[in-house]
Amino acid sequence: MAAAGSAGESSVGSSSRRAPGNNTPSYDRIVTVFAPNGRLYQVDYAWNAVRLEGVTSVGVRGADSACVVGQRRARATKDKLLDTASVSRLFPITERVGLLATGIAGDGRALAQEARNQTAEFRFKWGYEMPPDVLAQWIADRAQICTQYVSKRPSGVVAMVLGIDDEKETPQLFTCDPAGYFLGHKAASVGHKDREAVNFLEKKMKNNPSLSFPETIQHVGLDAMAISALQFALKEDLKATEIEVGVVRKDDPTFRPLTVAEIDEHLKAINQSKQN
Template sequence: MSGRVGESSSRRRRTAAKPPRCDRSITVFSPEGRVFQVDYARNSVKLEGITSVAVRGADSVCVITQRTKAPADPLLDTADPAFMHLFQITERLGMLATGMPADGRALAQQARNEAAGFRHKWGYEMPPKMLAQWLGDRAQVRTQHAGMRPYRVVATVVGIDEEKGTPDLFTCDPAGQVLGHKATSVGLKDQEAIEFLEEAMAANSSLSFQETMEMAVSALRHVLEDNSQGHDIEVGVVRKNYPIFRTVLRRIYKNPLAGQSILDGEGQ
């Protein structure tokens, strides 16, 4: 009798320790109405340890991100695309993937295929908003099927809308929510960067091309740690009068030297 009682108590303890199904399944809501696996995917974007910033000006968009720190392996080629977060989707469309690099590359390749198919079918460039909405649809589907997991990445889409002739900036999160922005930040210290942008852009949100780049770099520099060796970053820009998405690698410092341009640095 005592053995059965002990066995029953042990079973109850195991049952009590088992996490609820809503905490393990992508298809089950919690009692509070949340999908925990989607929340975990959002939070895991910060685990990459980098911060990204994007700013939309009057005639341009600038996206900027820290590079993923290479593992302590002297034989690794740190110039390899495995460490990159900026992707050229078409000649005129760019995407910044903040989060797991492997998920970012997979999402970028799917976006390239979709944009190429759109151009072949309709004869013109896929608008940035439409690409962002397509990415959102892809992400949202992965929150409904138990055999999938959400992407561990936030995609930032930039480009010039050919019909309106205006710069566009959108983000798509792991839940599939698509939002347009004047400026935004994603990653480890996103809230600090957003607060900086809100204050800095309160007086003037219609920025020139140079001001747009400086605003993005200043916001990222605001959240960086003081490091004498500097920080390697990726910069992507697209302009109305030259609507080609271009990327460049730079090294910036928390406190630049007097007279140094905000984008002066090493690497090209």
């Protein structure tokens, strides 16, 4: 980004673009000022914050279920005394909707709390639970507002929203980014090694685009697809205490994080399948 900022500065050819008393161009410091190449650098830096946090997340939507898998913390963290059970990026928002936040942990917690308040107000006003797509749009709108005011900064987090749409009776999976954009996905990955995981998922989903719940759990959420996608991206095996998994099913639409024991069972199944 520094190189891009330098290029933009020379193209302008005037010190009037610089903030008073600072050698940094104003478009590099203030989110409301476009760079000469048409970009908002502070939004780009928010994306960098997501990736530099060092964690990767994977989400997959099946025919009757949806699942997300994420690292609790970066593998590079050297704190051996840390209780990993106290670290979580997976949040129940309503009884049927969950959120996995990838990026700055504090931003993720703040977003989850605001989302809970928003869904509670929605239920009080309209008498039914906020659908996953409406929540995803609200999160995107919240992020977009932060790109319009100097007094705010973009959120350094990408949210994966999953749940069952009561009206359509289908599972849904969305990503909401710092630029204020949200998209629905069959499968997605966010974070430090997202590109590697997406390449893995694209190949797997091409052969089996519509997965049932057992396949979503075994081959997507925990087993060969999501766990293998994370392990493929990170180039190392994962432990049950290092990841967290959230699932939601059409026949049981309650959002549920899996326990460490359940995750461990699936990891053992992966190892057995590799040996066979």
